Amino acid sequence: MKPSLPLLALCLGLAGAPAAATSFEFVPAPQTDLNRMYRVDKVTGEVTSCQYGLQESAGGIGQTVCFGPGEGAGAQAPSEYGLVASRHTREAGVFRVNYRTGEMSICFVLVKKEQVVCTQQAKPGAEASSDAPLTGPAPGRAGASATPAQGGRF
Structure with missing residues (x-):
């Protein structure tokens, strides 16, 4: 028995729904x-946070306390964002990463301002405060290697 075209389209549509x-x-x-x-919103990079809070008047159940996006935590250029927690057991913040x-x-909660804030995005290896070029020999090296090229004639 051949599946009908509308049924096939419905199945394909449902397969893409979870994504x-x-x-x-x-x-x-x-x-x-x-x-x-x-x-984190995986497309915009906007970061928010929630935690449990005690509330005496709620019959001992407590409440969910949420913090909206503050400085640097709002929407960024559309991309593919994620969150990564360090393994530092005393760290309250997380890393927002742009996979592309x-x-x-680094994003963390400023409790007094009741909002999540994030540092400016940076690429590893790029020094934002330095005017040094990002190319050239590694620090501490004299330049070209003193080791001759391998596999060639000397």
Whole structure:
């Protein structure tokens, strides 16, 4: 029996639905005594956070306390973003990474301002405060290698 074209289109449409539904990524803060979870929009890079908070008037159940995006944590240029927690057990922040460009920033909660803030995105190896060129010999090297080329005639 041949499947009908409308049935085939419906099946293909349903197969792609879960991919569209995964627009956020969630990562807990690495600090072991903190119950904070970070969320990033995987397309815009916007970072928010929520944690558990005590609330006496709620009958002892508590409440979810959320922090919106503050300085640097708002939407970035559209790309493919994710969150990575370090393994440092006393670190309350997480890294926002751009998987397409390799840029990273550190995001954390400023409790007094009740918002998530992130440092400026930077690429590893690029020094933002230095005027030195990004090419040339590695620091501490004299330049060209003193070792002759391998596989050639001397």
